[in-house]
Structures are given as C-alpha cells and as structure tokens.
Amino acid sequence: MTDASLDEVDRAILRALQEDARHHTNAEISERVDVSASTVGKRIAALEEQGVIKGYRTEIDYDKAGYPLLVLFICTAPITDRERLVRETLGLDGVVNVRELMTGVNNAHILVTGTANDDITRIAHQIDELGFNVSDEILLRNEYNEPSVHFEPDVANE
Amino acid sequence: MTDASLDEVDRAILRALQEDARHHTNAEISERVDVSASTVGKRIAALEEQGVIKGYRTEIDYDKAGYPLLVLFICTAPITDRERLVRETLGLDGVVNVRELMTGVNNAHILVTGTANDDITRIAHQIDELGFNVSDEILLRNEYNEPSVHFEPDVANE
DNA sequence: GCTGAAAGCCCAAGGTT
C-alpha cells in the first residue's frame, strides 16, 4: 500500500524471479544476495502484498503448443467504452494480450493466437461485434520478452 | 522435439502454471487433474524439454516498482537486418518487449519502461542509432495478459 | 528487521505394476 521504494535486495530478488520464477528457490536467491533464505521469503511475500509482483506467469510457445498463428489486431474504441471493451475482449477465446494506448485512434492492440485462419476471422468478428473498429490485422513473426529490466545490479559488484 | 500433441492432462497443467507458476505446486495440480504428483512433475519436465514451456516469468507492476512510464515505439527496420536489430534492441536498458511483425513498414513494436521523459528520449535515440526508423511513440495506459488461453477444460466438468 | 533451527511439505529418483 505504501510507496514501494525498492532496495538492492528487493531488486536482486526481482531479477532472479524474472529469470525463472519457478526453479529459482528462496535458498538459491539467498546465496546471490547476502541475506538468509527466510528473509528472501519474507521480502517476496511483501512484494506480492504491495502489488509490485503481480503474478508468476508461464511463458508458452504457442507454435509448439499447436497454435501456430499469432495475429495483432489494431483497433479503435470510443474512449468512454474503452475500459469495458478491453475487459470483455480478454474473455474471448484466443486473446492473449491487450494494450490500451493513450491515443484517440488505434487505441487498442489485441494479440490473438489460433490454429488456422478460421480462428482468426472468428475473433475478428467477435472484436468487431463488441464495438471496436478494427483497422488492421497483422501476422506476428516473433515476440520477445526481456526479463531483467531495471533490476540489474547498480554497479558491477566484482 | 516431436510434435507436441497435448492431451487433457497437459492442458490442465499448463492452465494451472499460467495462473500461478510459483505457488501452484505439483501436489496441488495433481489434485485438480486425476493423476499423481510425480506424474505432474514428469509431464512438466517433458513440456519444458519439448519447449512448449519457454520459461516462468514474474509479472511486475512497473508503476509500483518506480517506473511509471510505459511507451510503445512503432518502428521500421530493413527486413534483412530486422532479426539482428531486434536482438540488439533487447539489450537496451528499459526495453521490456519486442514484437516482429510480418509487414514491410512498421514491422517492429518496441515496449519500453522508464521513470521520466529523459529515459524515453534516451531510448528513442538509441533505437534510432541502431538503425530503426521510429515512426510513432505512444504512451500506454494499461496492459493486460490473459493467462489461461486455449487451455480451459474442454467441457464444464460439473 | 534479520537470523537460525525445527517441523512440515515438496520434489526427484528408482523400482513396480
């Protein structure tokens, strides 16, 4: 609830968790940082409590999982309805990510997976029916996440 | 290595891991599905091996972590250099996500966090220097991920 | 607020059906 001013320990913990949230144990992390494993556990609990950590997500290769298509819809929603529309969009089968942009036009980017063009056109219709104006539909070649942003050690600690 | 044809058990495991990759233990997952905990562990190891699971990432509230700005750069890269440019972009401090699009123009979406406009203009310059043509720079209002795509139970199991 | 030890829980490995 308070303004979370992160110290060096918190940032090292976040970095480790971003690299691998499931296999990096508190004990392992406590070796990198110079605190005990129980402290690591309490810090993580506090970060979750404060909302700095929103969750632990599994990154899936949708291609290998049988969903080879990844399509980005560029859409426009009336500002007054945008929030509701975005919420409803997240419930559609195949939608994996939605970005709300601070722009009058093209203010929503909707990312969708599917097995075939049928899926994509179906979702295009659903998005349209919700009230979006779909202005573009682009096939994704690849997407990359950078795990350790802003949480690198301040200075090389030799 | 083989084409991963996921069965009901795999999909239930993926769904659980997408919801919470750190706190959902094998034992817990084994209760949802009707298999033993050791089987869950082996299935997960296999999914990691096949590459269906690419990793376990921590979702961070960059605002609460002290990085209130989230900006999307719409860029164009020459197709021949695109792959290299994207790779180099991921190394820039503040870049959290990059999407490669199947389009001649505006074929790269680069998402960046920062504490102030200084950060953003700095990164804009860096992106430009790498060789991208930056055509737009949009402030993000919000971003949402949908954790349980395509892995819902086939039928409502009462 | 951090540490350290103890209790309980979890995971990985091997052997069995």
Place this chain on the structure above:
DNA sequence: AACCTTGGGCTTTCAGC
C-alpha cells in the same frame, strides 16, 4: 506410461537478537 515410496532439500514459523 503412471504409480508409490523414500531420501534430500525447501519453505515457513517463531523465538531471540
């Protein structure tokens, strides 16, 4: 291919500093 058991490791809690 899935299960069960077991040994080792991890997390959590709480007294103490």
